[in-house]
Each structure stands twice: as C-alpha cells, then as structure tokens.
Amino acid sequence: MQIVDQFLRKINYLRVSVTDRCDLRCVYCMKEKMNFLPKNEILSLEEIERLCDNFIELGVEKIRLTGGEPLVRKDVINLIKNLNYKKSNTKLKEITLTTNGSLLKKFARELKNNGINRINVSLDTIIEEKYKEITRFGNLNNVLDGIEEAKKNDIKVKINTVVFKNFNEEHISDLVSWANKNLLDITFIEVMPMSDTDIPRHMQFVSLDSTYKKLDMIYHFEKTNYRTGGPSNYYTSRNLDIKIGFITPLSNNFCASCNRIRISSTGKLYMCLGQNDFVDFREILRTDRGDNYIKEKIRFALSIKPRRHDFIINSGIKPYLNRHMNETGG
Ligand code: SAM
Ligand code: SF4
DSSP states (O other), X not given: OOOBOTTOOXXXXXXXXXXXXXXXXXXXXXXXXXXXXXXXXXXXXXXXXXXXXXXXXXXXXXXXXXXXXXXXXXTHHHHHHHHHHHHHHSSOOEEEEEEOSTTHHHHHHHHHHTTXXXXXXXXXXXXXXXXXXXXXXXXXXXXXXXXXXXXXXXXXXXXXXXXXXXXXXXXXXXXXXXXXXXXXXXXEEEOOOOSOOSSOGGGTOOOHHHHHHHHHHHHOOEEOOOOOSSSOEEXXXXXXXXXXXXXXXXXXXXXXXXOEXXXXXXXXXXXXXXXXXXXXXXXXXXXXXXXXXXXXXXXXXXXXXXXXXXXXXXXXXXXXXXXXXXHHOO
C-alpha cells in the first residue's frame, strides 16, 4: 500500500519530533525563555511507535527522529531499537536522526548498534564564540567531538547550516573548507518564518542566492541528481570531495515534490511544515481507538495536505505560523 496526497504526491517520509525540549536555544529556533510542555502532553515512546507502525503499513519507508533535541529524550534509544527491528519485517528502509550533536559523543555507538547509519548534525559556525552566540550557550567542542565519534562508528554525518543574516554569511567558505577536510557533506538552509523568536525574522533571513553565487565563484559547481529523500538540491565540484546542498523554501519553492509529513511531540500530524493545519492523534491514541481508525485519520489528513507553504518574510509582516521549529522538528 502506498499513500498519496490530494495532489498525488507519494508520501513515504515521516519526521517525528520526540520532544520539544532542547539543551540549546538557537536564536532562530527558540526564544531565550521558552515554556516547554508538561510531560503528560508529550507522546510516550509506545504511542510514537504505534503511530509509526500505522504509517509504515501505509507506505512510509523512511523515518527521521528530530525535536527539540532527540538525544535529550530519555530512552530514545529504545524507540530506535524497536524501529530498527521493523526494517527486517516491514517496508521501513531507513531511520535517521537530526541532532545538534551536543550529546553525540555519548550516543554515537548506541545509535550505530541500533541501525542508524546516517545522521544530520546542525552546525552554523565553527568559530567557538560565534557558536555560543547563535546557540545562546552551546559548546562547539562537544559537537566536534560528537562528529568524530560518529565517524569512528561509521555513521555518515551531513552538516546542516542555517545561513543567518550578518552572522555566518562571511564565513561560509571557511565552513565548506572545514567540511571538505573532514569529508562531511553540508547543506545550507534558509531561515523559515516559524513562530516569533526574539529577533524579527526579516533581520535573520538572507536568501541563499548570494551564498550559492559566492561559493560557485570559488568552486564552479556542477549540479547533481543526488537526493537524500529531503528537499535539498546538491552540487559537486572538481575542487571538492563533498556534496553541497541548498534548501531554499523561500527563494526557490520545492513543494511540488514534497514527500514528507511530520508528527509533533504532542501527536499532531502536520501535513506541511509551513502551514498551521494539523490532525491530532494524541486523543485517538489515548482513547483506545483501533488501528483502522488511525489509518482512516491518516488518509483524511493526506486528503487535505496543502499544495504548498506560504512562507513570507517581510519587515511589516508577522509570521503566520503559531509554533516554533522545536515542536515539529526541521
Ligand atoms: N535539535 C536538533 C537540531 O538542531 O538538529 C533537531 C531539531 S532542529 C528544530 C532541526 C533543524 O531545524 C536544525 O537544523 C535547525 O537548524 C533548523 N531550524 C530551526 N529553526 C529554524 C528556522 N526558523 N528556519 C530554518 N531552520 C530552522
Ligand atoms: Fe535546539 Fe535544534 Fe532548535 Fe537549536 S535548532 S534550539 S538545537 S531544537
């Protein structure tokens, strides 16, 4: 069985936010003072697994765990272990993770032992003071040690970098040189207008057009057809041993090929990262409805998956999204 949405897009990729909590406070993601949800509002690991089972039966082949920071969720390894078993007897092909890397040194081996072969690590700068500034109090060395440990355990690491106006634009080529030296593919991402953080979005956003042009002058990119299941367009260069990706929700919309849906940490299914519509599964899970009912609701959700987001960043316009990125994950 393969679910499709109302525009006949094949939906085979589920992103699951396992917690809204995080050990960092990146300035484009969260406010400095965040109110996190009470634990009983967050899905239990068993509830998450049951939802995943239903999605897998409907054709989901890839699951990405995200957050908040997935590695701060207690016992997340047990969830990964249980999902990993399903790769041998269901259509599930891959489990991946997006992490800030701060706890990666501790978890890399267990991740590998439980079938995680590929992760994304979010890293916006390799300058220590700047890392502290963008994450509000993070320690760059923890992330670098985590990446090393992941590599040692044969986990392929891709770096995700949000390009933030007047913050890291000037240092992007240094980041690429560092990634190339360490053989890490790297993807640049435009700031998206999720709910307000402490800095207005128009003071954060910069189109990746200029980043692309600057890098292209240095590296003379060649476009590739390489895909990882996500929205990134990848480029190679004769002068690089890695691939460079660009995720451009604002400057170059990619919704026509969207294959993704997202479950928030509280069990809301968001059919589009850039819209407010959701179908809530928490009460369904907690009122003992059967799996057929869950599947029916999933099909309904896909029948109303929006065509595209309406992201707009402009000094006079407040973001229309009423949630921060940590609720649904990237
Ligand atoms: N804590 C993990 C991490 O940072 O990788 C996973 C969750 S985080 C919300 C997922 C991704 O979303 C990260 O790469 C982060 O940089 C990105 N992100 C957060 N807020 C964003 C925003 N407003 N616009 C674009 N990307 C954002
Ligand atoms: Fe935490 Fe990731 Fe958001 Fe940064 S981007 S505050 S690491 S959830």
